[in-house]
Every structure is written in C-alpha cells, then in structure tokens.
Amino acid sequence: MSGPATHKKSTLFGAGFARVFGRGWLAGGYIFLYLPIVALVVYSFNDSPIPNLWKGFTLKWYVKLASDDEMLGGLWLSLKIAFFTATSSLVLGTLAAFALVKYRRFFGRTLFSGMVNAPLVMPEVIIGLSLLLMLVSVQKALGFPERGAMTIWFGHLLLGMAYATVVVQARLQGLNPQLEEAAMDLGAKPFQVFTLVTLPMISQALMSAWLLTFTLSLDDVVLSAFLNGPGSTTMPLVIFSRARLGLNPSVNAVATVIITLVAIGTVVASYLIARAERERANAIAQAQRDDG
C-alpha cells in the first residue's frame, strides 16, 4: 500500500487503486451482510431432510408450513402484538421526542433522556428480567396482570418507544421552527399548529418509526420469553425453540416467507414515501409560483 501514497491526491489512495480497493471492500461487506439471507432462501427449497446437502428443488416445506398450527398461531399472535406495539410506541415516542426537542429545560430532563436512550443498548435479558419481576410483584399485590400477550406488549412497548423517539426526534430537529412560529403568528392554536403544520412535515418519520417498531416487535425473542404466559407463544419463540435443537427446514420456509413479505413491504413503503415527498415538493413549488 506504499505505492499509491506517493500520489498527491485528496483521497486516501491513488485514484485507480482507491476505486478498486474501495469497491472491493464495499462488495465484500455487502456479500457478508446478504449471504445468510440468500442461504436461508435457497435451502428452503432443498428436497433433503439433511441440511446443507442439496438434493433438488421442492416446495414440500411450504406445504408443511401451511398446516403448521403452532407456527401459524404464533405468527397471528405476533402480528397482533406488533400492531399494538407499533401504534402505541409511535404515540409515546412522538410525545417523548417533542418533550426533548421543544422543552430545553424541565425537571429531570437528564434522567428522562437517559431513560429514553438506555433501552436502545441495554441488554434485553436485563430489561426482560426486571420487567417480569416487577410485574410479578404487582400481580402478587393486586391480582393482575396475568402473564400473556399484554405483558409481552409492555416489554415491546418499552423497546419500541425508545426507537420511535430516536427516529421522530431526528426529524423534529431538522424542522424549520419558523414555519410553526408563522402559523402561530397567523392565529393557529398550538393543537392546530401540531395537526396542520408539524404533523404533515414529520409524517415520513412517523411512518418509518411505525414500521421499525413493528418489525422489532415481530422479531423479539428475549423479552417475549420472559414475559409470555401459557398460550401466548409468539412466532419468534416457536422459531427459537426449533432452531436451538438444530437445523430445521421449516424454519427456512418461514424465513423465506417473512423475507419476501418484508422485501415487498419495504419496496411499497419507500415508493409511497418517495411519492409523498415528490407531491409535497410539487405543492411547495406550485405555491411559490402562485405567490410570485
């Protein structure tokens, strides 16, 4: 690597070598990131009970999946919990993001921002254990809540809220405060400012936050394992218990279904977001033209 350094370039290496090396590194990184996903999909079509031994194409694992009540029941429960988690995380996360961005000083602000950020990195076993032990204490004293879908939702909400806050907060910080001030000068009440000015501007961030918390909840193993009760086995718990025992083609088939759905969802969502953005840009341009 000493050769390229003799070039006087503002980039790290000489131009030609840098391009090849940089592209190679990026390609290697992306292969690393996507290889497991490709392998999952490929081996879901493998007509052999022995994993890693390709024997030919089959769809039999998908046929089996269609009558796998444990997995499908888990999937339905996971989808319900994910929906409620995403929706409630969005509400609490938006409130928390507003509190942190709009109010520079209030009692306990440091504690508050610490508590919002901590679940992002806090090991899930700690969150799961502590939440469970608290819920058990409450249950001993009051007789509720029973462990089940609702307690799983509490755990997911704690995690989802942290992620939603970060996403919404980043968007709020990028907003031009003059727009809201202008609306207020023109006589809008605070609530009107929020619904008519702020909300449309952060709608994209809200959508990504909802999708992110939805997938987080759909995917969570550790919190669900601590907080579930009898009859509330989510899909990741089913997958985890099978994966622990070894390689299992039914897991590959489920994985392929999920990956396909996520891929479609991502494409549709990014298309919608891009279209909304374009329409907004057009509307602004139109308004400016009318003005001029």
Add this chain to the structure above:
Amino acid sequence: MNALTTLVAMLRRGRTAVIGVPFVWLVVFFLVPFLVVLKISVSEMGTVSVNDILSVKDGVLQLTLRGTSYAFLTQDSLYFQTYLSSIKYAAITTFFCLLIGYPFSYFMARAKATIQPALLMLVMLPFWTSFLLRVYAWKGLLDENGWVWQLLFWLHLDQGLATIGVIGAPGKFMNTPFSLVIGMVYTYLPFMILPLYSNLAKMDLRLLEAASDLGATPWKAFWLITVPLSKAGIIAGSMLVFIPCIGEFVIPELLGGPQTLMIGRVLWDEFFSNNDWPMASTVAVVMILLIIVPLAVFNRYQAEAQENAK
C-alpha cells in the same frame, strides 16, 4: 378532589402532558423494575417465591437483607470467569466491527452522492428482516458442508483457526468462539456502520485538500485529519456494539455452544433452569455495574449529538 382538579388543570396545559405521559411511563416500566431487581437481589428465595425483605415479627417491622447471592458470586469463580469472557467477546466483536466497518463507512461516504442513499438503504435492509433468522442462517453456513464452511475449508483457514484455538478441531466451526464472534460481528456491524457513515459523510473535504496542499501524504492526512474528526462516530458505534454484546443471549445460545461463557446465558439459566430469582437478579445488578460506564459515555455522546443538531 382538589388534587384531582389540579392534576386535570395541569394536564390540560400541553407541556405537562407532553413531558408527563412518557416520563411517568418510563419511571413505572423502566426505573421501578430496576429497583425491584435490586430488592430481589438482596432477598432470600422462599419455597415458591421470593421472601419479602420487610416482615412484621413480634409486632416489629423487620428489614432482612441477604448478601448471600453476592457472596456466592465472589466465591464461585465461574461467575467471575463468565464476566471476563463476556467482556472479552464483546471487545473482540467491537474490534472486528470497527475493522470491517470503518473502511466500509469511509468508502460509502466517499462514493458518488447519487448512489449513497442506495448504499445506505442496502445496509439497513437486513435490519428489517428478522435478526433471529439471520443468526439461525449462520448455523447452516458454518455447519458441515455449509457455504462458509466450504470456503474456509477450501482456503485451508481451518488449520490456522484450530492452531490459535478459536475452533476445537479443523473443520469444526460451529459451537466455538469463532462461530460466536462471527454471529455477533454480523449482527452488530450495521450498528457500527450507521453512526460512522453519518459522521464521515458530514466531513468537510476541503480540510483534506488543504492538508494535501501543505504537503501531507494521503495516509498522513487520513490519520491526522479524518480519523480524529470521526472520533465521535467511532465512540458511538463502538458503544452501540459493545454494550448489547455483553448481555447477548440469542447468539451464544444458537451459535456459541456450551463451552463459550456469556453472562446473558448465565442469567437466563439462573432464572429459567434453576429458578433462583435472587441469583438471577444479582447477576443482572453486576451486569448493570459492568455496562454503566460505557452507557454513560454513550448517553453523553447522544446528548452532544442532539445539541449539535440544533
């Protein structure tokens, strides 16, 4: 009644509601549970559940604090070793994430501006597909005749890996420290790339031109300008990788095998297999003490980043 009307009046003011609702929720579901864990870690396990630390005996309120779990933690060297090995694996994972992630983010940030959103999207996309399934996939890749197994075998890397002791024998990659670290690097790499990329993409490239004009070689400019300027990104990324790795459970359980000691698994076993709640709580309390310094660093960085964004 009076207090209630005051409360209603307070909530009607937007500010109190906006701050109050998430604040109270976090206190109840995040802060209080930690206090419960702290309490249970000094309690004694009864027959079916944990004995209360406060009890009324002969009409006198008694506080019984038991340090048994903590004492046990220091006596049994297994716990100490497990903490050490958790830190070791988390540190190794952070190192490799930085080693792969820094050049990756650097080249991403220096790629053509038009393709950068697509490159970023490609890093985030695996994020959206199940983490559990992606970890499970490595089981297949590293197991006998798996794709990565074949590659490593073909490159004769297994001999070397066996010599340095990260795999048990040539050709056996699964359930070793090697498979554990691969799984953790794979899972946490995007957490390293994203903060680094956003940091490197914001860098003022004119600084490098100036350095070049003043006679610095590109390497020198890189080490003296680019790296120091990206310090905040390096710290944020490293903390985002290091802290969750310490307590990781799913990856060691699926890829690590029984030989690799990780504290998250010990906590899990104490709780689910041994049903020893005070011990599980004690392990959790000590784990929190372990991550509190990196957590404080991370929180300070977050706060600073938020101030800078204003």
